[in-house]
Amino acid sequence: MHSAPLKVGDLARQTGLSVRTLHYYEEIGLLSPSHRTASGHRMYSAGDVARLQQIKSLRELGFSLEQITACLDKPGFSPLQTIELHLSRLREQIALEQRLCARLEGLAHVLRAGEDVSVEQLLQTIEVMTMIEKYYTPEQLAELKQRAEAIGPEKMREAESAWKTIYDDMRAEMQNGSDPKSEPVQQIVKRMRVLIDAFTGKNPEIERSLNRMRQQEPAMRDQHGMDPELHEFIGKAMR
Amino acid sequence: MHSAPLKVGDLARQTGLSVRTLHYYEEIGLLSPSHRTASGHRMYSAGDVARLQQIKSLRELGFSLEQITACLDKPGFSPLQTIELHLSRLREQIALEQRLCARLEGLAHVLRAGEDVSVEQLLQTIEVMTMIEKYYTPEQLAELKQRAEAIGPEKMREAESAWKTIYDDMRAEMQNGSDPKSEPVQQIVKRMRVLIDAFTGKNPEIERSLNRMRQQEPAMRDQHGMDPELHEFIGKAMR
DNA sequence: CTTGATCCTCACGCTACGTGAGGACCTAGC
DNA sequence: GCTAGGTCCTCACGTAGCGTGAGGATCAAG
Numbered sequence: 337m338h339s340a341p342l343k344v345g346d347l348a349r350q351t352g353l354s355v356r357t358l359h360y361y362e363e364i365g366l367l368s369p370s371h372r373t374a375s376g377h378r379m380y381s382a383g384d385v386a387r388l389q390q391i392k393s394l395r396e397l398g399f400s401l402e403q404i405t406a407c408l409d410k411p412g413f414s415p416l417q418t419i420e421l422h423l424s425r426l427r428e429q430i431a432l433e434q435r436l437c438a439r440l441e442g443l444a445h446v447l448r449a450g451e452d453v454s455v456e457q458l459l460q461t462i463e464v465m466t467m468i469e470k471y472y473t474p475e476q477l478a479e480l481k482q483r484a485e486a487i488g489p490e491k492m493r494e495a496e497s498a499w500k501t502i503y504d505d506m507r508a509e510m511q512n513g514s515d516p517k518s519e520p521v522q523q524i525v526k527r528m529r530v531l532i533d534a535f536t537g538k539n540p541e542i543e544r545s546l547n548r549m550r551q552q553e554p555a556m557r558d559q560h561g562m563d564p565e566l567h568e569f570i571g572k573a574m575r
Numbered sequence: 576m577h578s579a580p581l582k583v584g585d586l587a588r589q590t591g592l593s594v595r596t597l598h599y600y601e602e603i604g605l606l607s608p609s610h611r612t613a614s615g616h617r618m619y620s621a622g623d624v625a626r627l628q629q630i631k632s633l634r635e636l637g638f639s640l641e642q643i644t645a646c647l648d649k650p651g652f653s654p655l656q657t658i659e660l661h662l663s664r665l666r667e668q669i670a671l672e673q674r675l676c677a678r679l680e681g682l683a684h685v686l687r688a689g690e691d692v693s694v695e696q697l698l699q700t701i702e703v704m705t706m707i708e709k710y711y712t713p714e715q716l717a718e719l720k721q722r723a724e725a726i727g728p729e730k731m732r733e734a735e736s737a738w739k740t741i742y743d744d745m746r747a748e749m750q751n752g753s754d755p756k757s758e759p760v761q762q763i764v765k766r767m768r769v770l771i772d773a774f775t776g777k778n779p780e781i782e783r784s785l786n787r788m789r790q791q792e793p794a795m796r797d798q799h800g801m802d803p804e805l806h807e808f809i810g811k812a813m814r
Numbered sequence: 815c816t817t818g819a820t821c822c823t824c825a826c827g828c829t830a831c832g833t834g835a836g837g838a839c840c841t842a843g844c
Numbered sequence: 845g846c847t848a849g850g851t852c853c854t855c856a857c858g859t860a861g862c863g864t865g866a867g868g869a870t871c872a873a874g
Contacts, residue, residue: 345820355821360862375870377821393701397682398675401861407694415697416686423679430672433665436637440662443636447655455646458654462632584851594852599831614839616852640830 341371341379351388366405367391398422439465442481449493471549476542483537495531502527503562506570516572525573580610580618590627605644606630637661678704681720688732710788715781722776734770741766745812746805755811764812 348355361367362378367388369378380388387408394404399422407413446461472480484492502524509521536542587594600606601617606627608617619627626647633643638661646652685700711719723731741763748760775781 343821354862356862356864359823364861373870375821376823377870390698393698393705396705397679397701407697413694415694416683419679419683419686423676423683426672426676426679430669430676433669433672437662437665437669440636440658440665444655444658444662447658455652455654458646459629459632462629462636466632466635582852593831595831595833598854603830612839614852615854616839 339382341381342385344378344380347380347385347388350385351392353388353392361388361391361401364401364405366401366408398426439469467549467553471545472542473545476539476545479537479539479542480535483535487534495534498527498531502531506573510565510569516569521573528570528574578621580620581624583617583619586619586624586627589624590631592627592631600627600630600640603640603644605640605647637665678708706788706792710784711781712784715778715784718776718778718781719774722774726773734773737766737770741770742801742805745809749805749808755808760812767809767813 342350344355344358347353348358358367358378362369367384370381370384371379373379390408391404394407395401397419399407399418403418407415407418442465443458443461446465447458450457469477505524506521509518509524514521532543532546536546581589583594583597586592587597597606597617601608606623609620609623610618612618629647630643633646634640636658638646638657642657646654646657681704682697682700685704686697689696708716744763745760748757748763753760771782771785775785
């Protein structure tokens, strides 16, 4: 009536584990076969198989072999507490990975937009992203992301090139020796206003964050071929 | 103008890494200090520091040290593809962990309901849960879960005890020798119907799954003190 | 009796470092 | 010049959960 004891290979096939795994489980005292033949071959009884099933169940729940050993061998063991601890850690890890996922998605998005995906481009994008995350609150970032999706990628590229022409025009005015308060310069400032409002959504908090970042991060300016004099000139023009 | 080279301890403090980590990065050829003193002390230049910053950025994105080495040292390297691969694996892992989380939550929920949280209780609950997951499709499980939440835990416990009295009453009828088709037995069947409908939500798919499980899993019956004769009797009564 | 499958133990490999051990070097104060 | 405390060096073992051989014994079938 009782099933015959199994050899390692048979048990391995039956459970889908490897022979090495069963050896290891014995090595750490988690599952020892209840019998050995005279020649030293392991013989697993039905009870051993049942225990292995339990081990597999607990493994699928993500417990470590050490925890499983404690759970199965210590008599007064509280599983609920262990599970809750395990759960809290798992939830934390998921939250962490989701944040990471969001960052990677953003990164992939940016890289897909530009065609050159060199390592330098990657590293600079990362740098910009971490910098951005430093200056904006998570809520602001969510708002920015939402607005970016509403606007669409073509409009984003248009804005990108609009900034370039604005900088070119500004530089031309500066090299002409124009007064920052003069009419043609103020016209360019109006074009900047439109773009900035499109970016910030006229949210004053976001505009403050943007200004803080522009002031404190010299690396940001280099991106668009911005030099200190031009920066100074634009600063005057915007007042 | 250029910053002085740093010793390991200084670099470690500056980056928040450990000295051992920096030693290790050199060991695997990821970051070697560009100079050593005559006595063998490592001296990290500003360029080394910059490279370390890049390494840190890529590490925060979850890349392995081997991937980072490849990324930084091979000239023709496509980051986008790597990131997308990384992303897909990460998303898969998150999905896996979320399923695991749901299972652990269900487990914790069941364990909190009953007061005895012994290891046997835990293992039996796991067994029942995996069995349930085998017979119902994920959509059906979601439906069941939703209904369970709508009903609330007290009603669940009421249903639990209602089942017990139904089994008791049925057993009494059986031991009285009643005909399964007789009026009092059919009254009990009606009470069963109500409970089953409450569980299945009158969804015929779910009822089919339930019947399949009841037929194929003898272990399920033992839970409520069900024996083969009683099972047989109830089967006749329900036709 | 041979042959191929299976079994045994031993032992190194993997990741990304932590944690000493034992000894050389550096800087400050005396 | 000497000492003391801090910092540096290399070497080497430990982690979790096995994978992957090496080299040899045992088993079941023909």
